[in-house]
Amino acid sequence: MYVATLILHSWLRWLFIGVLLLVLGRALWAWRRRLPWTTQDRKLLAWLLGLADIQLLLGILLMGFLSPQASRVFREGRDALEDPATAYWVMEHGIPMILAVFLIHVGHVFVRRGQDDLARHRRVLVFFGLAAVIVLTSIPWPFMPYGRPLFRLG
Numbered sequence: 001m002y003v004a005t006l007i008l009h010s011w012l013r014w015l016f017i018g019v020l021l022l023v024l025g026r027a028l029w030a031w032r033r034r035l036p037w038t039t040q041d042r043k044l045l046a047w048l049l050g051l052a053d054i055q056l057l058l059g060i061l062l063m064g065f066l067s068p069q070a071s072r073v074f075r076e077g078r079d080a081l082e083d084p085a086t087a088y089w090v091m092e093h094g095i096p097m098i099l100a101v102f103l104i105h106v107g108h109v110f111v112r113r114g115q116d117d118l119a120r121h122r123r124v125l126v127f128f129g130l131a132a133v134i135v136l137t138s139i140p141w142p143f144m145p146y147g148r149p150l151f152r153l154g
């Protein structure tokens with residue numbers, strides 16, 4: 001169960017990053033050309049929100065129960081953070097990612113309430129741009145101390 005969840009969480013990261021970058025690319029293009037906010041923009045955001053929520057759910061499963069290292073924080077409390085691996089998964093991965101998903105949701109509300117189409121594209125750039133920076137700097141890339149494979153097979 002642990003490995004299966006890790007595999008899903010690892011592969012879904014690519015779909016999530018892909019849709020996030022697509023959303024940002026479209027918003028930049030549309031904002032510079034003053035293009036209208038379309039149904040496609042709305043649908044793409046809905047996909048992004050869905051993927052972010054699935055990643056959040058899998059992350060909570062890992063952190064709360066499945067990951068032997070990360071879940072220590074719930075069993076042992078603060079003391080577990082003295083282990084650098086546990087501290088990494090909680091403080092440098094889990095918490096920033098929760099913040100990124102929160103930004104995506106808050107951003108979505110602000111985008112929907114935008115006065116006009118230009119404001120909507122601009123709000124996508126601000127909120128989702130910030131979320132993208134957090135996500136891309138909080139992923140355990142292979143060159144990092146707690147790095148993980150780009151494409152997990154088992």
Ligand code: HEM
Pocket residue numbers: 006007009010013016052055056058059060062063066067068069070089093094095097098100101135139140148149152
């Ligand atoms: C939202 C975007 C997220 C992305 C793109 C992401 C990405 C990743 C990646 C690539 C891994 C490594 C998987 C592997 O070992 O191959 C990972 C592991 C992990 N993530 Fe996330 N994650 C996200 C959100 C979260 C959240 C919100 C939490 C916690 C609430 C979380 C908790 C964890 C934990 C506990 C591990 C594994 C620790 C272990 O190996 O035992 N992740 N994540």
